[in-house]
Amino acid sequence: MIVTRESRSFLLSAALTRAGLALLRAKAPGGARRWQRENYAGRSVELYAGPAAALGAAGAVARECPGAGLAVLAAAVCGAYDDVAGDHRRGFRAHLEALRGGEVTSGAVKLFGISAAGLVAGALMKGRPLDKLLAGVVIAGAAHFVNLVDVRPGRAAGAVLALGAPGLLRGGAAGLSAAALGAAAAVLPDDLGERAMLGDTGAHALGAALGAAVVAGNGRAGLLAHAVAVVAAAVRGDRVTALARDLRV
Numbered sequence: 001m002i003v004t005r006e007s008r009s010f011l012l013s014a015a016l017t018r019a020g021l022a023l024l025r026a027k028a029p030g031g032a033r034r035w036q037r038e039n040y041a042g043r044s045v046e047l048y049a050g051p052a053a054a055l056g057a058a059g060a061v062a063r064e065c066p067g068a069g070l071a072v073l074a075a076a077v078c079g080a081y082d083d084v085a086g087d088h089r090r091g092f093r094a095h096l097e098a099l100r101g102g103e104v105t106s107g108a109v110k111l112f113g114i115s116a117a118g119l120v121a122g123a124l125m126k127g128r129p130l131d132k133l134l135a136g137v138v139i140a141g142a143a144h145f146v147n148l149v150d151v152r153p154g155r156a157a158g159a160v161l162a163l164g165a166p167g168l169l170r171g172g173a174a175g176l177s178a179a180a181l182g183a184a185a186a187v188l189p190d191d192l193g194e195r196a197m198l199g200d201t202g203a204h205a206l207g208a209a210l211g212a213a214v215v216a217g218n219g220r221a222g223l224l225a226h227a228v229a230v231v232a233a234a235v236r237g238d239r240v241t242a243l244a245r246d247l248r249v
Contacts, residue, residue, distance in 0.1 A: 006168055006178040009060050013182025017056030021190070024048040040152060043194055047083065049187040050201030051076070053157075056186060057209040060179035067124030068139075068176060068212035074117035075143045075208035079200030082106040114204060115140045118211070125215050126223075134223035135215040141230025142211030147203035148237045154192040156203045160184040164210050173217025180209035 025048055028035050035047045054076030062069025085106045115136070122135030150156035161184050167177030184206055190196040198206070214226050 006174045009064060009175045009178035010182040010185075012063065013056045013060035013179045014186040015056070015182075016059045017052045017183045017186035020052030020055040021048050021187070021196075024052060037197060037199070039194060039197055041194070045194055046190075046196040047199050047201075049190055049196035050083065050199040050203070050205075051080070053183045053187045053198060053202040054079075054205035056183040057179055057205050060182060061176055061209050061212060064175040064179060065125060065212065065216065067121045068209070068216075071117040071121035071139055071212060072205050072208045075114045076201050076205035078110045078113040078117075079147070079202070079204035082110050082200040110200070110204070114143050114208070118143070118208070121208075121212060122215060125212070128220075131220055131223060134220065134227045137227040138215050138223055138230060139208055139211035141227065141234060142214065143204045143207035144237075145230050145233050146207030146210065147200055148233065150198055150203040153194050153197070154188060156198050156206065157184040157188040157191050160206045160210050161188070164213060167213045167217050170217035173213045176209065176213035176216050180206060180213055183209065 024035070025046070028048070036044050037047055039045045054072065058069050058072040058076065061072050118138075118140030119133070119136030121139050122137075123132040126132045126135045146156050146159055149159050160180055164177045164180045164184070167173040168181075170177070187196065187198065187202065191198060211230075215223065218226065
């Protein structure tokens with residue numbers, strides 16, 4: 001049986017993710033209670049899926065493209081900081097307003113940290129200056145987009161599976177797409193079953209992996225189209241968040 005590069009990438013990502021889940025469940029740093037959160041329905045779920053998916057995606061992505069692997073890892077670290085130290089504020093506007101007042105929020109750390117990581121990865125993956133910039137926007141924007149849709153069980157992982165599958169047909173993107181898909185598929189059953197949640201850690205990591213696959217499979221026209229799409233999604237999401245906040249007031 002011939003094992004393709006995409007198959008190896010998918011299996012490595014899925015195996016690392018499942019191994020991470022098992023390890024964290026067996027011996028959770030700080031105790032199991034620290035890893036419990038309430039989901040949208042008030043049910044207690046585990047946060048193990050986030051770091052496990054980040055480990056799986058980053059490991060498999062780094063095998064294909066070390067620079068992209070570092071971006072996935074950086075996105076996960078920024079997301080983890082928000083999972084631990086996040087506050088009530090939602091939307092970039094709220095965090096930027098706080099930053100203007102001298103307060104560095106977890107949202108600001110994510111915004112600038114993931115953006116910087118995306119730009120570095122984009123610079124390593126593309127040759128021309130404009131392509132580097134567009135690639136960075138796509139990677140950071142995809143990380144934000146996947147986190148944006150992570151509002152119900154299975155939506156973030158499902159979005160990665162749906163949006164990443166076409167990349168398997170693109171030669172340059174196939175390995176990176178498979179890496180993102182493997183991690184997403186590995187956590188999907190627990191996510192859908194409301195036993196675990198990705199949190200910002202996992203959602204941002206999977207999104208960055210998806211963005212790296214998009215970058216690898218597209219030239220300038222495709223990068224521009226995807227950059228416009230993720231920026232539009234971010235603006236739309238921020239407006240919806242701001243409206244919801246105002247209505248609560």
